[in-house]
Amino acid sequence: MQKTSLALAILLGLALASTLPEVNAQQMQLQRSANEQPVEYAASFKNTDITEFIQVVGRNLGRTIIIDPDVRGRIDVRSYDVMNEQQYWQFFLNVLEVYGFATIEMESGVIKVMRDKDARNGAIPVVDDNSMGGDTMVTRVVPVANVSVRELAPLLRLLNDQSGGGNVVSYDPSNVIMLTGRSETIQRLVEIIERVDRAGNQDVTVVKLNHASAAEVVRIAASLYERSTDGTPALLIPKIVADERSNSVVISGEPRARDRVMALIEQLDQDLRSDGNTRVYYLKYAKASELVEVLQGVSQSLQAETTGGAAAAAPATAGARRTMVNRNNNAISISAHESSNSLVITAQPDLLANLEGVIRQLDIRRAQVHVEAIIVEIMEGNGVDFGLQWISEDAGMVQYNNGRQVGIGQLAAGAYMAREIEGRETTTVVDGNMVTTKEPDRPGNMTLLAETLQNVNGMMVGVVKNDWGAILQAVSSNTNSNILATPSLMTVDNEEASFIVGQSVPTITGSTTGANNDNPYQTVKREDVGIKLKVTPQINEGSGVQLIIEQEVSSISGATAVDITISKRELKTVVMADDGETIVLGGLIDEDVQESVSKVPLLGDIPVLGHLFKSTSTTKRKRNLMIFLKPTIVRDGITASALSSRKYNYIRAEQIKADEEGLSLMPLTKQPVLPEWDGPLTLPPTFEEYLQEQETQQQSGQGGNHD
Numbered sequence: 001m002q003k004t005s006l007a008l009a010i011l012l013g014l015a016l017a018s019t020l021p022e023v024n025a026q027q028m029q030l031q032r033s034a035n036e037q038p039v040e041y042a043a044s045f046k047n048t049d050i051t052e053f054i055q056v057v058g059r060n061l062g063r064t065i066i067i068d069p070d071v072r073g074r075i076d077v078r079s080y081d082v083m084n085e086q087q088y089w090q091f092f093l094n095v096l097e098v099y100g101f102a103t104i105e106m107e108s109g110v111i112k113v114m115r116d117k118d119a120r121n122g123a124i125p126v127v128d129d130n131s132m133g134g135d136t137m138v139t140r141v142v143p144v145a146n147v148s149v150r151e152l153a154p155l156l157r158l159l160n161d162q163s164g165g166g167n168v169v170s171y172d173p174s175n176v177i178m179l180t181g182r183s184e185t186i187q188r189l190v191e192i193i194e195r196v197d198r199a200g201n202q203d204v205t206v207v208k209l210n211h212a213s214a215a216e217v218v219r220i221a222a223s224l225y226e227r228s229t230d231g232t233p234a235l236l237i238p239k240i241v242a243d244e245r246s247n248s249v250v251i252s253g254e255p256r257a258r259d260r261v262m263a264l265i266e267q268l269d270q271d272l273r274s275d276g277n278t279r280v281y282y283l284k285y286a287k288a289s290e291l292v293e294v295l296q297g298v299s300q301s302l303q304a305e306t307t308g309g310a311a312a313a314a315p316a317t318a319g320a321r322r323t324m325v326n327r328n329n330n331a332i333s334i335s336a337h338e339s340s341n342s343l344v345i346t347a348q349p350d351l352l353a354n355l356e357g358v359i360r361q362l363d364i365r366r367a368q369v370h371v372e373a374i375i376v377e378i379m380e381g382n383g384v385d386f387g388l389q390w391i392s393e394d395a396g397m398v399q400y401n402n403g404r405q406v407g408i409g410q411l412a413a414g415a416y417m418a419r420e421i422e423g424r425e426t427t428t429v430v431d432g433n434m435v436t437t438k439e440p441d442r443p444g445n446m447t448l449l450a451e452t453l454q455n456v457n458g459m460m461v462g463v464v465k466n467d468w469g470a471i472l473q474a475v476s477s478n479t480n481s482n483i484l485a486t487p488s489l490m491t492v493d494n495e496e497a498s499f500i501v502g503q504s505v506p507t508i509t510g511s512t513t514g515a516n517n518d519n520p521y522q523t524v525k526r527e528d529v530g531i532k533l534k535v536t537p538q539i540n541e542g543s544g545v546q547l548i549i550e551q552e553v554s555s556i557s558g559a560t561a562v563d564i565t566i567s568k569r570e571l572k573t574v575v576m577a578d579d580g581e582t583i584v585l586g587g588l589i590d591e592d593v594q595e596s597v598s599k600v601p602l603l604g605d606i607p608v609l610g611h612l613f614k615s616t617s618t619t620k621r622k623r624n625l626m627i628f629l630k631p632t633i634v635r636d637g638i639t640a641s642a643l644s645s646r647k648y649n650y651i652r653a654e655q656i657k658a659d660e661e662g663l664s665l666m667p668l669t670k671q672p673v674l675p676e677w678d679g680p681l682t683l684p685p686t687f688e689e690y691l692q693e694q695e696t697q698q699q700s701g702q703g704g705n706h707d
Contacts (some may be wrong), residue, residue: 040082043091050075050099054113057092061085068114071101093136097182102137124180139180142190146197149177156189205251205258206243212269213353214242214249215360220268221249221261244357278346281356286363288336288343295334295345298358302351303332368634369537369545370643371497372488374582375553379623381479385458387598387615393467402596403617404457408471411462414449485553487533490634490643494538502530505556508563529554529566537631543579545631551585553625571627579633587626594619645677652677 041060045053050073058065077095093103096113104112104124126139144152153170156177160166166181168189177193179186209217221240238253238261249265251258283291333346334355345355389408391397399407421442428435458475491497504526511522534550550572557567571586599605599614606613634640652674659671685693 039085041085041088042079042082043088044078046076046078047074048076049073050101053095054092057088058111061089061092063111064109065111065113068112068118070115070118071113073099075099102182104137127183136183137181138183138186139178140186140190141176141178142193143174143176144193144197145175148172149175152193152196153177156192159189159192160185203252203255203258205262206248207251207262207265208246208248209265209269211350212265213356214244214247215357216353217249217265217268218242221264224264225257225261244361247354247357277349277352278344279352279356281343281345281359281363283341283343283359283363285365288341289338291343291359291362292334292336294362295343295355295358298355299332299334299347299351302354366493367539368490368492368640369535369539369547370488370490370632370634370640371533371535371537371547372486372630372632373533373551374628374630375483375485375487375531375551375626376628377481377483377553377623377625379479379481379621381477381619381621383475383477383617383619385473385475385615385617386611387617388470388472388612389615390468390470392469398600398613400598400615402598402615404455404475405473405615405617406452406455406460406471408469410448410452411471412469414452418444418446418449420444485531487531488647489533489535490640491535491537494536496534496536498535499533500528500530502528502532502554505529505564505566527566529556539633540576543633544576545579545633546574546576547629547631548574549585549629551627569625575629577629577631580630582628582630585627585629587624589624591622592620648674648677 050071051067053075054065054067054071057063075095079091083091096103097116100116101113102116104114106112107125124137124139126141128140149170150172153168156179157168160168160179160181166185167179169178169180170176171178179189181189218240225238226240238251238257240261241250241252242248243250249261251261253261332348332351333344335344336342337344343359345352347355383403385403385405387400387403387405389397389399389405391399391408391412397408399409401407421444425436425438428437456473457477458473460471460473462469462471485501487499487501489497489499505528506524507527509523509525530553532550532552532554536548538546538548540546550570552568552570554566554568554570556564558565569588573585575583575585577583596617597604597614599610603612604610604614632639632643634643655671655673659673663669663671
């Protein structure tokens with residue numbers, strides 16, 4: 001058998017030598033063991049066409065290989081040691097890599113050989129592990145968990161064989177990297193990614209504190225680690241956040257960085273074992289006197305948790321001071337210093353830390369609400385009165401009181417009292433002679449006639465003939481009004497604000513007469529009449545605002561025999577509105593038509609002539625009243641400044657317009673104008689400056705007269 005195997009190897013070598021021109025350069029030996037189990041290969045190629053080399057390897061290994069037409073060249077390679085089948089295949093792939101060619105293994109088992117730069121665009125198989133091995137071109141998708149693929153991809157491109165068909169692509173939405181290249185190179189890159197990804201582990205650790213304050217510990221740790229300026233890589237800088245609700249510290253970062261912070265926290269979270277200390281907290285927004293009651297309740301709850309039962313509270317002392325004593329006779333004192341708006345607290349360190357967290361959460365800038373109300377009232381009224389009245393000195397009269405008629409009886413009485421009274425003649429005997437004297441004529445009393453004529457509205461025509469008199473009254477009225485009011489105000493969240501523009505009108509609430517009904521005493525109450533707006537806003541989560549609104553529009557509509565009459569439109573409601581949303585609160589739309597006819601029975605029903613015996617009054621009134629409201633949440637000073645600037649500039653523009661138009665009788669008189677928004681304030685001149693200005697004007701005037 002050994003002789004037979006040796007003979008076959010010699011025959012194969014002779015066959016290759018007969019087909020190739022250079023036997024020593026193109027010799028390949030096959031050696032088999034005695035029982036023909038493993039096959040061993042030895043190769044020696046000198047100045048051999050690369051296509052011949054590929055064909056020989058494919059024939060020896062029984063693989064189907066397709067050669068790209070661009071694969072050209074000659075090779076020189078020799079193996080001094082025998083190789084098994086896998087080593088022989090890797091030897092083949094290494095030779096192709098050295099000469100700038102690559103192989104792509106298809107799913108069918110067919111091998112394609114092409115140039116490196118063309119291999120990346122071929123149908124490269126996608127693998128999940130390094131099972132293919134060697135220098136075969138593969139594509140592998142690697143997920144990354146802890147670092148950004150956008151930052152990792154440029155580093156991997158430097159390590160990959162870019163000129164040999166390698167490629168690195170990052171996909172940010174899924175945080176994965178797609179690697180293309182030779183199998184051994186891709187495996188090396190995957191190992192690098194795994195090590196870098198472990199180094200970028202940003203897990204979170206929560207450390208619960210027993211004695212120290214979470215906010216204070218975070219402040220110390222952040223100043224040591226987060227604000228480091230010694231060139232520490234960002235990967236090794238931890239992120240530290242305080243959870244004041246559970247008095248815990250949340251640490252995020254690389255494991256070694258988290259360990260350093262945890263060691264520091266362990267050293268800081270120690271029981272000071274002090275009987276108590278005192279702290280002064282200067283408040284920025286909240287009122288110190290209002291926080292005392294809140295902190296008292298919090299202290300009782302904290303002591304109950306600490307001692308296992310309810311803490312005994314001592315009675316409140318005068319002013320804003322509360323003192324409590326727990327079972328260990330450790331006093332907790334909470335006092336407010338209103339002059340500096342500060343709190344003075346004496347307590348154990350752990351209770352002091354909890355109270356400090358409560359103060360920090362309550363002492364915040366509260367949002368404000370700017371409320372604009374729009375009141376629109378449009379009223380239209382028409383009225384017509386027509387009536388004829390007559391009177392006879394002997395027969396009687398016809399008189400009407402409907403509408404706005406003036407009674408003819410009152411008018412006749414006023415005319416009678418207004419007539420001139422002729423003076424009387426008196427005859428007396430003086431020294432035996434008869435002397436006749438006449439008193440001067442006395443003017444009549446015009447008071448009643450004046451009051452009666454004062455009530456005349458429209459046209460009145462009268463005629464007097466013998467003992468008969470008649471008056472004709474006719475009036476037509478047309479009333480239109482358009483009222484627009486835009487009251488606005490700003491208030492802090494959950495605080496009531498009121499606004500009024502109007503008059504304080506006195507009204508009689510009672511009267512008391514003295515003895516003999518003289519010197520009556522009356523009690524008077526002042527009542528505000530005008531536009532009133534009262535709002536209490538409550539800002540909800542998001543952009544919603546709940547508003548408790550009281551809106552009133554009142555005016556004096558007339559007077560009665562007792563007192564004045566006040567017309568009032570009032571609205572009370574609770575509404576929800578979004579930030580900047582305009583809503584309608586309420587409205588009134590009414591139309592009133594009235595017709596009044598007073599007539600003489602039977603005679604007033606006669607066609608045409610019946611108008612001589614009747615009086616007609618017709619009125620029609622239509623009114624539209626609407627109230628709108630627009631709330632705006634003001635959370636910062638920028639928004640408040642923008643609202644104030646808009647209102648300020650509007651008033652200033654109106655003043656500038658009025659100044660440009662001037663006064664008709666005083667065209668050279670300057671009118672007051674507000675300074676520019678955020679500009680320097682213009683102060684009035686001092687007394688000395690005023691005197692100096694007056695003196696300068698007088699001197700300039702005298703100089704002009706002299707000229």
